[in-house]
Amino acid sequence: xxxxxxxxxxxxxxxxxxxxxxxxxxxxxxxxxxxxxxxxxxxxxxxxxxxxxxxxxxxxxxxxxxxxxxxxxxxxxxxxxxxxxxxxxxxxxxxxxxxxxxxxxxxxxxxxxxxxxxxxxxxxxxxxxxxxxxxxxxxxxxxxxxxxxxxxxxxxxxxxxxxxxxxxxxxxxxxxxxxxxxxxxxxxxxxxxxxxxxxxxxxxxxxxxxxxxxxxxxxxxxxxxxxxxxxxxxxxxxxxxxxxxxxxxxxxxxxxxxxxxxxxxxxxxxxxxxxxxxxxxxxxxxxxxxxxxxxxxxxxxxxxxxxxxxxxxxxxxxxxxxxxxxxxxxxxxxxxxxxxxxxxxxxxxxxxxxxxxxxxxxxxxxxxxxxxxxxxxxxxxxxxxxxxxxxxxxxxxxxxxxxxxxxxxxxxxxxxxxxxxxxxxxxxxxxxxxxxxxxxxxxxxxxxxxxxxxxxxxxxxxxxxxxxxxxxxxxxxxxxxxxxxxxxxxxxxxxxxxxxxxxxxxxxxxxxxxxxxxxxxxxxxxxxxxxxxxxxxxxxxxxxxxxxxxxxxxxxxxxxxxxxxxxxxxxxxxxxxxxxxxxxxxxxxxxxxxxxxxxxxxxxxxxxxxxxxxxxxxxxxxxxxxxxxxxxxxxxxxxx
Numbered sequence: 001x002x003x004x005x006x007x008x009x010x011x012x013x014x015x016x017x018x019x020x021x022x023x024x025x026x027x028x029x030x031x032x033x034x035x036x037x038x039x040x041x042x043x044x045x046x047x048x049x050x051x052x053x054x055x056x057x058x059x060x061x062x063x064x065x066x067x068x069x070x071x072x073x074x075x076x077x078x079x080x081x082x083x084x085x086x087x088x089x090x091x092x093x094x095x096x097x098x099x100x101x102x103x104x105x106x107x108x109x110x111x112x113x114x115x116x117x118x119x120x121x122x123x124x125x126x127x128x129x130x131x132x133x134x135x136x137x138x139x140x141x142x143x144x145x146x147x148x149x150x151x152x153x154x155x156x157x158x159x160x161x162x163x164x165x166x167x168x169x170x171x172x173x174x175x176x177x178x179x180x181x182x183x184x185x186x187x188x189x190x191x192x193x194x195x196x197x198x199x200x201x202x203x204x205x206x207x208x209x210x211x212x213x214x215x216x217x218x219x220x221x222x223x224x225x226x227x228x229x230x231x232x233x234x235x236x237x238x239x240x241x242x243x244x245x246x247x248x249x250x251x252x253x254x255x256x257x258x259x260x261x262x263x264x265x266x267x268x269x270x271x272x273x274x275x276x277x278x279x280x281x282x283x284x285x286x287x288x289x290x291x292x293x294x295x296x297x298x299x300x301x302x303x304x305x306x307x308x309x310x311x312x313x314x315x316x317x318x319x320x321x322x323x324x325x326x327x328x329x330x331x332x333x334x335x336x337x338x339x340x341x342x343x344x345x346x347x348x349x350x351x352x353x354x355x356x357x358x359x360x361x362x363x364x365x366x367x368x369x370x371x372x373x374x375x376x377x378x379x380x381x382x383x384x385x386x387x388x389x390x391x392x393x394x395x396x397x398x399x400x401x402x403x404x405x406x407x408x409x410x411x412x413x414x415x416x417x418x419x420x421x422x423x424x425x426x427x428x429x430x431x432x433x434x435x436x437x438x439x440x441x442x443x444x445x446x447x448x449x450x451x452x453x454x455x456x457x458x459x460x461x462x463x464x465x466x467x468x469x470x471x472x473x474x475x476x477x478x479x480x481x482x483x484x485x486x487x488x489x490x491x492x493x494x495x496x497x498x499x500x501x502x503x504x505x506x507x508x509x510x511x512x513x514x515x516x517x518x519x520x521x522x523x524x525x526x527x528x529x530x531x532x533x534x535x536x537x538x539x540x541x542x543x544x545x546x547x548x549x550x551x552x553x554x555x556x557x558x559x560x561x562x563x564x565x566x567x568x569x570x571x572x573x574x575x576x577x578x579x580x581x582x583x584x585x586x587x588x589x590x591x592x593x594x595x596x597x598x599x600x601x602x603x604x605x606x607x608x609x610x611x612x613x614x615x616x617x618x619x620x621x622x623x624x625x626x627x628x629x630x631x632x633x634x635x636x637x638x639x640x
Contacts, residue, residue, distance in 0.1 A: 040467075040474045040488040042069040045413035047481045050353025052614050054465075055393035056380050066133070066413040066420070072474045074488065080475055082118050082464035083438040087447050087453060089490050090471065091430035094336075094344070095529075097370040098196060098343065099360075099419035100137030101126065101395065102465075103188070105179055106375040106385050109149035112180040113403040113503075120187065121405060122396060126376065131542070133416030136194050136424060139347060140185065140374045142201035142234055142248070144214070146260035147375050149384040153214045153261050156234060157205040161212040165205075173237045187466035188500045189338055194424065196246040199238075200294060200321075200347065204230065209263065218264050228276035229415075235281065235288050239374035249294035249321045250274060250345065255303070256295070260386050263599070267306035271313035274332040277314035277497040282626065287528065289318040289364035294347055297327025304335055318342065321580050322368075324349035324359070334367035341598050348374045352392065357414040361442035361454060373415065377406065407459040413637060417485045421452045425534045430548040438463050439478060445490060447506070452485045499553045499636040500617065505535040510549070513537075518546040524623070531566040531600040531632035539621040540628040550618030552582070553636060560639045563617050569629040571596035575622040576629055578603045580636075584611030594627070600632065606639075 019487035049055065089519035111119050125132040127479050141147075143155040157171045159247035167172075176182050178356040189195055203214040204227050210219035219227060235245045250273050265273075271632055274290055291508060292307050293300060299323060309313045320342050332344050346363045350356075350373045363371050377390060378384070379398040385391065395412040399405040421447045431443040436458050443453040457463045457478040466475045467486065479483045501512040517522055530536035539547050563580045581587040591605040608615065619631050 036429075038074045040072040040074060040476075042072060042487075043067065043417065043485045044069055044479065045357075045409045045410065045417050045483045046479065047353040047414070050356065050410065051392045051600060053382075053390070053393060055409050056378075056382055056397060058380070058399075062410055064413070064479070064499055065180050065408075072472050072476055072486075073474050076365075077468055077471055077473045079238070080464065082466065082475075083434060084432075085434060085439070085441050085443075085453065085455070085465060085467045086432050087443045087451065087467055087469040089451060092427040092445065093430070094364075094366075094369050094428055095420055096424060096426040097343070097345070098136040099371050099415065099422065100135040100139070100425050101194075101373040101376045101415075102139040102141075103181070104139075104141050104145055104147040104375060105185060106147035106149055106183060107376060107394075108181050108184045108401070109384060110377045110398045112183060113398075115404050118404040118455055119184075120191075122377070123188050123191055123397070125150075125408070125412075127188050127195060127477060129192060129420065133412070133420045134192065135415070135419045136192060136196065136437075137370050138185070138188065138197045138585075139374075140181070140197060140199050141252075142199050142231065143203065144261055145202045146387045147385045153203075153386075155203065155205045156237075157230060158205075159205070159207060159315040161206055164207050168226070168229060168233055169486070171230065171233050171237075173234065173241075173607050177241075177291040181589075182238075182241050182243065186241070189243065191408050197243060198247040198249070198291070198347070199234070199240075199245055199253040200249045200344075201231070202252050203263050205230075205479060212260045216262055216264070217257060218270060220402055220569050221269075224269065224272050225276055226430050228273060228280045230419070231277055232284060232286065234282035234368040236287050236341050239286065244589070245288045247289035247291050247319065247345075249291045250277065251294065252348075253295045253323065254293070259388060267303045268310075271307050271310040273311070274316040274450070275312045276308070284432070284589060285620065290316055291321040291343075291345060291347070291548075292317045294321040294323065296325050297331040298330060299332050302337060304339070317344055317370075317465045321345045321347040323347065324363075328608055328632075329359070329362045329366045329368075331366075332363070332368060343369045346371045348372060350374050350392065350394070352411050354414075354481050354483060356411055357417065357454070358436070358440050358456045358458060360415075360418060361433075361440060361456065364442045364444075365433065371418070373411075374436050379403075394395040394544055396561040396563060414483045417454050419485045421454075421487055422533075423447055423486050425530060425532065426452070429623065434465075438473070439465050449490050451488055452491045455486060456483045457484075459480050497637050499556065499615075499638075500551055500634045503634045504530070504533050504632055505551050506533045508535050510537070513549055515550070516548040520545060520549040522623075523549045529568075531568075531630075536630050536638065538628065538630050539619070539623065540626075541623070542625055544624050546620075546622050548618055548620045550616055551634070554614045556583075556610050556613055556615055557638070558610055558613075561610055561615065562604060562606045562635075562637055562639055564602055564604040564633075564635045565619065566600045566632045567597055567629065568594055568596040568600050570627060572627045573621055573623040573629065575620065578605065578619050579617070580605045580608050581613040581616050582612065585609055600630075 046064040379400040524543040
């Protein structure tokens with residue numbers, strides 16, 4: 001009753017405003033509205049003392065910290081006195097996996113010293129897509145690396161060097177549990193369930209190596225098979241903890257032997273390991289991807305080409321991992337032209353300032369689907385680690401005298417210029433690079449049809465420029481030593497006349513789709529390498545299977561229609577086809593066949609003469625154990 005009396009005293013205009021406010025508060029999605037078609041949203045981040053170790057002494061002034069600016073208007077194309085960036089959304093390149101950092105044991109050790117609420121805040125700053133910068137790819141180490149707080153390096157199978165354990169009966173990830181690695185990863189996944197985790201080993205157990213040490217040495221040839229089982233058990237153990245391992249490299253920096261955990265692994269040996277490890281993973285129904293190399297651009301070409309000379313290794317490996325401590329990012333693009341079916345990943349390199357932000361753009365312009373910084377949080381004493389040098393500042397720095405306090409350096413915000421706005425499933429799109437004397441850029445088309453252009457000004461003065469796309473433009477001025485993210489809505493190039501609902505499975509479900517099978521369902525919507533967006537339809541089972549996925553569209557006006565779907569397949573099926581039926585005529589089939597379809601290919605059924613008011617469209621697999629096929633962007637459209 002008291003509440004009612006209070007409401008009676010509130011004026012009607014105020015009540016209207018109050019109700020509107022409450023509605024907005026209950027719908028946070030309204031606060032994240034995409035830009036209108038005729039405006040561009042803008043965010044700035046600026047540098048200060050890039051890579052300077054004085055950042056360890058305490059926080060400094062930062063002019064722009066991923067701060068939103070006034071929106072810009074889109075106008076007709078017109079020349080200006082300044083640089084021009086031409087963006088072509090129709091010319092598309094690699095699909096993006098994401099942007100992230102590492103959670104190696106040094107960072108986790110420092111995070112673990114914090115009170116739970118403060119630690120959660122730090123993880124939110126890193127991984128929360130709304131309250132933080134939304135990083136969504138994490139690199140972890142398999143066992144110990146040089147960035148650890150522990151005095152003794154470790155693996156998951158440490159036994160006296162005079163002994164062996166070919167049954168891996170002593171295998172355990174308990175050290176990772178005790179050191180809070182597992183719990184920290186779980187906390188990060190709770191904050192952002194879309195995080196993908198990939199892992200890299202610095203050294204196998206000492207008893208597997210030629211020198212009986214985690215430091216340097218090589219793998220004994222006879223131990224390649226047991227090492228494959230060891231890595232498979234790592235993936236299994238993490239899966240059992242609720243932490244899926246999306247991908248792994250087979251040796252961190254395989255050409256480096258140094259005074260911390262490391263191992264020389266020649267490409268021929270990595271080829272052999274890849275085949276054995278892929279077999280181990282497949283046998284145990286683990287879909288973790290394998291990435292080869294994981295070292296510098298300068299040695300990449302010779303190493304990668306030797307690995308892929310082995311056809312079985314080529315079939316076993318999904319991607320190529322790179323570091324950027326020597327060589328040129330252009331090497332990635334050159335290698336990609338030779339191996340277009342392999343994804344590229346910049347798995348280790350921290351960068352600083354606008355030069356670093358531009359370096360990230362170069363990774364993406366040369367085909368990288370992901371970028372990961374290395375080492376996330378050291379403290380103000382530059383601790384703790386076993387690296388042979390002195391690390392430059394990490395994106396988060398903990399106060400060694402007050403562990404619940406930390407500060408962010410400029411590259412944290414500049415990384416956010418990418419990670420917060422470029423969504424998983426985005427395609428890099430064509431744009432001219434520009435010039436370091438004015439501005440440089442890289443551009444993306446997100447699954448929601450927004451365009452994101454990240455522009456970097458490395459000069460000491462503000463730079464005026466325009467961005468031109470599809471006959472229109474916007475004009476902007478980017479302050480000195482600043483990175484700008486520009487986001488606007490791309491008018492859809494697809495007519496909204498597709499009659500298939502949930503046609504690209506972007507609900508993450510099979511809503512609107514029905515199935516028929518021979519006893520065990522073998523279809524699902526998943527996020528593993530879709531054609532566009534985040535999800536796709538997959539047919540797969542570890543046993544032989546028959547699977548049909550279909551959608552019946554009703555209330556279809558009479559007329560001529562065309563159906564289509566984009567398909568990838570590992571091949572080997574007895575039958576695999578796309579069909580249309582129940583439209584008033586004979587069933588029509590587009591045969592996909594049993595040969596591998598290595599890149600997404602569109603299959604069409606035309607001249608569907610609808611007279612029954614309905615059409616059923618679907619795909620059928622009659623497959624052997626382990627055969628897979630992926631389907632995306634189903635369409636049923638009336639021909640004009």
